[in-house]
Amino acid sequence: MCGIAGVWNVDEAYNVIHDVLLSIQHRGQQAAGVVVNGFHSVKGEGLVENVLTDEKFISGNKGIGHVRYSTYGSLDEIQPLTAHTLKGRISVAHNGNIVDADEKRKFIMESGGIFSTTLDTEVIIHYFSIAPYESPKESLQWALSRIKAAYSLVVLHDSFLAAARDQFGIRPLFYGKFHDGYIIASEDCALRTIGCDEITEIDPGTIVFFTDNKAPEVVRFAKRTDRFCSFEFVYFARPDSNFYGVNTHEVRKMLGMKLYEEYSLKADAIVPVLDSGFSGALGYSQISGIPLEYGLIRNHYIGRSFIMPKNRQEIVRRKLSPLSSVLNGKEVILIDDSIVRGTTMKIIVDMVREAGAHKIIVGIHSPPVIGSCNYGIDTSRRSELIASNHEIEKLKEYIGADELMYLSVKGYREVFEKIGVRGVCMGCFDLNYPI
């Protein structure tokens, strides 16, 4: 996962991109980069506030930016990527993956081409360069139509700014009007925060070109076949973001409600596992009538401590305070969006039990992950590549819960059907992949 941003015809473009990236910082905390007019760039590893610092002097009224999540690509390969071509200078930042990137790199290198990075982004630039057109716009269109990919991307060229989504619309992308210009961002909450009007969700399979003195020009390069990543709704995006006009917090609440519908388990209190489980827990609480409680309190500072705990158990214990006044003598349902690492959930269950809870039910408001993702989501570290009910039983025992509820794939699908977002990808849950 990553986050991207763009700015067209807005004063202090660098500062605006900085602010947009701050709003989507949760999409990538490994590295950040910005390119503005003249293709001047500022890049570095780490958080936006640490990388894009002391550089407010950069003038310019257009540019693109990127925050990177994964450690895919070596650490000095930070987007946006810029190149000089016969068709002008071009800079690209993208969120997603090119599925056949290795083949395409080989094809380019066999013709003598060189790559300065291992990023998929550079394949896009090479295809732009070799496209059989003189026009930069047509070249970009040709390049995107040739590449098997699941991405959203922003492109800065000498003559335009562009924003594009693959035909499946796997990753989100929005633009909004800002004074006389436009701002692009991975999530609409960033556009609302900055103060944009008329926010538009970019159509899968299209490029939106921003050029001087014109309304944005939408060009289709592939047939739209919606397969939006349902994980964005479940936990990537901020609760105040919307996709297909639907608010993510509301979807999470509905998933929590659906979980209650499927299991109907009762208890004395619903306790969200911090922020990620809050919306789902609220749904479960409202439909079940069981009171929501504030039973786990986060210590924000743990990352800064000098005396680092030696093991995961101590780390989690430093990070979370269970409130025994809330938990003592209770049957509680812990709600979270997923179980990334069973070890963490096991420690939480232990802590809650030590704080006096005498029955602990763990409820997850999405189905177990059973397959990997090729479209930009890192599912490899999930402890829950779980293929059978037998394995769920073993996981329950491992984490020490009295009950472990996962939402069914059917129930999960029903929620998305109900809210009218039919074209979602649930490949990691049901192995039904778009490409």
Added chain:
Amino acid sequence: MCGIAGVWNVDEAYNVIHDVLLSIQHRGQQAAGVVVNGFHSVKGEGLVENVLTDEKFISGNKGIGHVRYSTYGSLDEIQPLTAHTLKGRISVAHNGNIVDADEKRKFIMESGGIFSTTLDTEVIIHYFSIAPYESPKESLQWALSRIKAAYSLVVLHDSFLAAARDQFGIRPLFYGKFHDGYIIASEDCALRTIGCDEITEIDPGTIVFFTDNKAPEVVRFAKRTDRFCSFEFVYFARPDSNFYGVNTHEVRKMLGMKLYEEYSLKADAIVPVLDSGFSGALGYSQISGIPLEYGLIRNHYIGRSFIMPKNRQEIVRRKLSPLSSVLNGKEVILIDDSIVRGTTMKIIVDMVREAGAHKIIVGIHSPPVIGSCNYGIDTSRRSELIASNHEIEKLKEYIGADELMYLSVKGYREVFEKIGVRGVCMGCFDLNYPI
């Protein structure tokens, strides 16, 4: 308000104090300081993570630390304060105020004494120095018995570590056992986070001395007359802190419930004004049966943005996202612990109304502040130095709420009576001050 910490006979004292101060960082974000064995110190303006950096090399197994809230005292006057006296070296950090500090400074200076700061702390050191005893312990006892003050303090001397609370116990102070040593902190949550056992709330009017190879020695210097600051319960302390064995989150919930008891106002949803109102909102929701809702979402990054909004209205709008899917068409009750600035609440009410709420009730789960505080709380910037119902009515109109509920002083007192914490100070609410 400030936070203090101490460490006795614990390896890597500097690092441990750093970690304790991180846990009580919310008590003071203006400056931080640490003094360890040999009276080596690290101090500076700003957050703990920025001040106490790159200094892990400092060895030592004892020391004290401080985080400062106010801008009282010039900016380079950062605690702990260290001095050389005939009775040895001494370093002091305190949380609170000396009520007759000016008189006492004058008295010292008239005898030729000099002050290197304007801090009250230095008065304590001078009284220690002029005390008619040779013994450092007796001198400290004498000094504290002579000073009219409302404080908690930690003292590092060549021959001991000490922790003390004034006779009213206005500010909190705890110590806990850690391996073969002890750790002191303003709030018990910090001690639990670091992993202490046997946590003890220090008795008002006593000094606890930590010396080699001994159990802590408790010495009384004044009669105990509990007047613990009730604001600590209402909003200073962390929700996982306890005073008098009572959890602050629970007290806040009870205050929220009491608010419903007093007004019995109904609505479609209870919306906490962020973290500070969450516990109270939960209480109101549970007793009233009105669902809690996640209607205002905080944008964490606002402090870091480059394009700073010009006015408070825009700042608040950048900081908070109202969720219209939650608020639209609803009657909502916004719950907060207090109204520090009416301007902010006014903007929040506006935003909630724009998001579609058609009735907005504001509920505050403490009484209006009608007097100032001389014991370390900065009440001067409160918009609510409010003396009559007439003024509450005007405030309601100003903020644009349909209703404005304040908890009554009577109700507030009843909550503290009910939980058995009788000796609290409510001077700012009822003008009944301890000194």
Added chain:
Amino acid sequence: MCGIAGVWNVDEAYNVIHDVLLSIQHRGQQAAGVVVNGFHSVKGEGLVENVLTDEKFISGNKGIGHVRYSTYGSLDEIQPLTAHTLKGRISVAHNGNIVDADEKRKFIMESGGIFSTTLDTEVIIHYFSIAPYESPKESLQWALSRIKAAYSLVVLHDSFLAAARDQFGIRPLFYGKFHDGYIIASEDCALRTIGCDEITEIDPGTIVFFTDNKAPEVVRFAKRTDRFCSFEFVYFARPDSNFYGVNTHEVRKMLGMKLYEEYSLKADAIVPVLDSGFSGALGYSQISGIPLEYGLIRNHYIGRSFIMPKNRQEIVRRKLSPLSSVLNGKEVILIDDSIVRGTTMKIIVDMVREAGAHKIIVGIHSPPVIGSCNYGIDTSRRSELIASNHEIEKLKEYIGADELMYLSVKGYREVFEKIGVRGVCMGCFDLNYPI
């Protein structure tokens, strides 16, 4: 001008390159970069000590480095440059210019190739990639034989380290043995400082390949036609560097002596214009018998001052203290290697006169620059693109000297003939260019 460095089979390669670059920091202070095993890189604008900081952790036993002088190339284009090719990864740092770089870039781009920078270095990499050989070594040989250039360069490839000089040997390059490995540097003083044995000056027109377990392999790619830049002797290189076995300080002394031979001007004292004129002044003093004097003292701190002088005159006055005890009532000869800006020399002459000198002769121990340089020397800012004696006369008047001596081209050439360095380039003095 720039400086380059390389390391083969030496522990802590990163640290060693750092130290070598420090020794040749005078060759470039705009930017610095290092690439080591695995093509990990650290780069940035500024001095070596500011850029290559806190990075000692980088392991590896081979690598290359660069310090950049000019502002040619945009500021984020810092060498070494790394690329992925079908023939493996390759990283290049060079000192010099490709004369037909624009043509060659166009040629590459017309075949669809892209450039990620505007650096000449990238042309070399493209030629390596398109070379009609599978072998990386043969490909590098082919690339260098195809490019019209005046350079020294270092190359790190997956399978070798290489060092090369163009056929004219315009820029210097040396390597030395260090334990079981080798170190490469632009100047031999850096190799001696680090502790190398068996220092070798690389033959113009050859590549030296360093591969595992072998002696360096020297491969010729062009006929040797020595045209070493005589400016290196005059002022680029450090006084303890040697080229062709001849020490630069000695050459400067001889140039100073030759100046006296040509003019035979007498005075009371010889005053070097700081470090750059010291060697020449010593030569003039020794042959003339006129005492050398310490008449101008440098204030080292000027670059750090807060109260910046508004004009060049004040800047120079802050930078230099004339010693009136030395200058008062004297006839003095100021010796420098060149006049880069007449304005500075004018201010110096003024100051020396104010300090009491009643006659001031300015002696320059190289000829006037009459042409520009295409091989890596920035002559554009020289005030002395001077074509006639008439112009020298005008310059003398401008700077306010009583006499202005320039060494003749003939005298200059004679010195180089005498020391046996016949194949030097004096293009900027005599318009006789190698390419």
Added chain:
Amino acid sequence: MCGIAGVWNVDEAYNVIHDVLLSIQHRGQQAAGVVVNGFHSVKGEGLVENVLTDEKFISGNKGIGHVRYSTYGSLDEIQPLTAHTLKGRISVAHNGNIVDADEKRKFIMESGGIFSTTLDTEVIIHYFSIAPYESPKESLQWALSRIKAAYSLVVLHDSFLAAARDQFGIRPLFYGKFHDGYIIASEDCALRTIGCDEITEIDPGTIVFFTDNKAPEVVRFAKRTDRFCSFEFVYFARPDSNFYGVNTHEVRKMLGMKLYEEYSLKADAIVPVLDSGFSGALGYSQISGIPLEYGLIRNHYIGRSFIMPKNRQEIVRRKLSPLSSVLNGKEVILIDDSIVRGTTMKIIVDMVREAGAHKIIVGIHSPPVIGSCNYGIDTSRRSELIASNHEIEKLKEYIGADELMYLSVKGYREVFEKIGVRGVCMGCFDLNYPI
């Protein structure tokens, strides 16, 4: 040794003090501090450029500053020192020592006084506070007349700026007119660099008070008995500084000449041991007719290198390049101002011999140090606390020189007599101390 500065009625006082301290940075590189109007201070360990950074915002038109040489006093005790007294706020920075500081501290502490530092400066402030006068000026006068000390100091008080020298004038102090105000500095070169007019050397035994709208007021507090530290002339001060109207570079040249007069040793070349020996070497060269040569070249970067040599020998070898073209086959005289560590000189002699010199004479243009200094000079680390000719002979053998010349005390004294600076202290050479 230390350096002090003061500013009265000059805009941007902070910036001006910063610049003055930069000019006298050579007097102390351990710590730096500034106090300006309102007694706002910036302090820290390290160089001026690192400590006094990013603080240009400090307004004010008066202040004092300090650079510290020694590690005397713990590292967080950085001058200027500020205190609040009944007579107003006062801040002091000094260069020198209080001879009976321990007694005076004890006296103050026995009356109940406290010290926040171990600095002598604080004794001065206490004496100011206890002085039996109401007037701050009279109190300062009284304090200075009561203290046995060898110092220069600057004082900032609410109502004045003062500069003072002890009765012996051991340490230097100057002030100059700057626009409508005054600037004070330890050396006159700093005042000339900043652009002062009418530079005045402060009379030993006087305080100069700067108050509003007045000419400086000179007040004598002790009889003048000149005993100026002769080490200032020999090596502390910059070559462009003057004391008693005599230039230090000229004195060093005369000391070099005197050395030749005493020994009349001949050789092929005079080689200064870097900057410190340059002036003396020039004197020896001029009077003897032996050419000065540039035989040892400093590598400036050594302090920044990552691969630190393990022993002193390697460190010196990295720091210095001997030029064999200059030294080979020669008899050379190495000139330095002193031998601080015999180990360093031994390595230099070795290097020069390895570079081919076949006879090496070491000449020191001051006498051997035979006693310690109580007035602010750290003589403790000198290898040359040498009491007899026998020991000089042993030192010669140790360093491996063929001859070792020290200037005689008689010759040294004659130079100072000749230039008319009679009242110098040579205590460390002749054990004749002023106090």
